[in-house]
Amino acid sequence: MSYPVRSAQIPQNFVSMTALGAVRATALRDPARKAVVCGDRTLSYGMLVERSEKLRDATITTLGLTKGQNGAIVARNCIEYIEVALGLPDAGVALATVNPRFTPSEIKAVVESAEAKVIFTDAETAPAVRAAGFDPSIRIIEFGKDYEALIAAPPKPESLPVIEEWDVWTIPFTSGTTGLPKGVLLSHRSRLLFGLISAAEFGCFGPDDSFLVVTALAFGGGLAYPLASLASGGWFEILDRFDAKTTLAKLKSGDFTGIFLVPTHFQMIFELPADILATYRRPKIRSIISSAAALPQAMKEKIVDFFGDDVLHELYSSTEMGVVCNLRPRFQLLKDRCVGTPEPHARVSIRREDGSECDPEEVGELWVSSPTLFNGYYNRPEETAQASKDGWVSVGDLAKRDAEGFIYIVDRKKDMVITGGVNVYPREIEEVLVRHPDILEAAVIGLPDERWGERLLTVAVPREGRSLSAADITAFCEGKIASFKIPKELALIDELPRNANGKVLKTELRKHFMSKPA
Structure with a gap:
């Protein structure tokens, strides 16, 4: 199905949805209202808007960045993370959000792929960022003295860029389960509509609601729900881990x-x-x-x-x-x-x-x-x-x-496996395996096989003090799934490889077991 050709005309009274614009609306109603808590620090809506706007001004005047360029943040969860996610895009500078658990080489690869001109980081993550060896033209700003000096009293820009709701707000990166992470361009409109839909669906995003944030802000969902809370006039608390x-x-x-x-x-x-x-x-x-x-x-x-x-x-x-x-x-x-x-x-x-x-x-x-x-x-x-x-x-x-x-x-x-010409879906098998009393977690992958095309392998983490065999798996699965879906091979490991979102990295499992003889 194709969409009709869109009109380029914008109505005279059209106002774009923007992340900081949504926060400003609440601040105008009640600037003293609590917005975000982290540890022993609390910011009101008025304070959050003020600090975010100072960062916006500093981005334009002090850092010299212009609309269409990108910045990056490599940091653990903190209040400053929210300020950067609101202030930088209000200057038209999209924010690449990078996993703070990455190694220096991974940080370098992701930040450079985003073509970031500035990097914000925290004291704990800063050593890894500096060890990445960025070009001196990329400024690294650490939260604390450096950051506070930047936003203390920045010169006012002569003019502010027009931010449209389809402009890029943040650039989180895919989880990399099937290859190198890709930067995902998320607009202000996309994330704010995400928040409005969430408010209607979940009943916990409103002016009288509070949200507990325990996931990393570097990921799409980790930052989307705090924005949903702010856009509705509620408040949230961030845990650093x-x-x-x-x-x-x-x-x-x-x-x-x-x-x-x-x-x-x-x-x-x-x-x-x-x-x-x-x-x-x-x-x-x-x-x-x-x-x-x-x-x-x-x-x-x-x-x-x-x-x-x-x-x-x-x-x-x-x-x-x-x-x-x-x-x-x-x-x-x-x-x-x-x-x-x-x-x-x-x-x-x-x-x-x-x-x-x-x-x-x-x-x-x-x-x-x-x-x-x-x-x-x-x-x-x-x-x-x-x-x-x-x-x-x-x-x-x-x-x-x-x-x-x-x-x-x-x-x-x-991840689908074709064995003997039949499509087999590992998730169906895994749903059975996790009910085994001796299995903590399990993944099923397909490996090349000369006779069947692919053969099934169970990779399992046994519960502490328990033992497992391929015969145990077969006996447990019999009668629960068709016989051709039951893996005939078993490998035991201490822990399944996962990305920071908790997804099992089956590409890593396949690489590891690919060289094993049938």
Whole structure:
């Protein structure tokens, strides 16, 4: 389907949605209202706007950057992170958000791919940034004395650039599960609409709401939910790193109405001792949002039992598409391995290889059309064209739709295994394996095989003090999945390789086991 030709005419009273503009609106209503808390520091809306605007002015006058250029931030979670994410784009300078856990060489590669002219960092991350060996023309500004001096009293620009809502706000990077990370161009409009949709869906983004931020701000979801809170006039608290017990204690206090957690966080929570879990069971929380990677059905059952049957929302989303589907709380245990129905404004199409629409229960590639779609990959026109077709975007996920319109993510297209000419989806097998009493976590991959084309390998992390064999896996899976889907080989490792979002890096597993004899 093609869109009609767009008119270039902009209505006379049109006002663009911008990130800092949304915060200014609340500051005008109530400048003293609490906006963000981190440790023993609190910023009101008025203070946040003032400091962000000073950074905007300094970006133009002191740093000499102009609209269309990029900056970068390589830092742990902190209040200054929010100021930079608001102030720099208000000068028309998009912000590349870089994982602070990267090595110096990884930092260098990502920052240079974003063509950043300035780098903001914190004291803990600064040594790695400086060790990257950037060209002296790229200024490195460390939070603390350097940063405070920059925004203390910057000269006022003669004029400010016009910021349109389709201009790039931030450039987070893909998780790199299938190759080198790509810079994702996210507009002000995309992220603010993400926030408005989230407010309607989750009921925890409003002027009387508070959000607990435990995920890294460097990632799309990590920064999107704080912006949603600010855009609605609520407040949020940032933790500089995730700690399971601390997070449960915060939620048990009743001070927060919402939180965003990834599957790895839940796993860390349920690894806590039983007495601690008993203490923090059933905290007073309105909405728990989970995304970034699939929640196994067995984990959903634990979450519902521990937190309650009316709080969990599991999303299907991506950095490129924004939020696409939501499985609402009442369906968590009714719809097995389901990601719900499309969000407002999102259209989902599940297509065959020839582009035609799949029938119900037929597996195909999932495509999305939505106002929250990305602008493209930075300096990656071929990859952008591959992911985009006539206003629709795909990130290579295979899915199916049931007769009631609910969507099920079957697997990554690149993770599908073809063995003996039959399509096998590892995620289906993994859902069975994680219920094995001796398995902590598991991944299934395909390896080349002369006879079958590909053969299945289970890579498992056994629970402490437990032993596993291939025969154990076979016996456990029999009767639960078809015999041709049961992996005949088993490899035990101490920990599955994951990216910072908690997604298993199957490319790394395949590389590691590729040389193993059949």
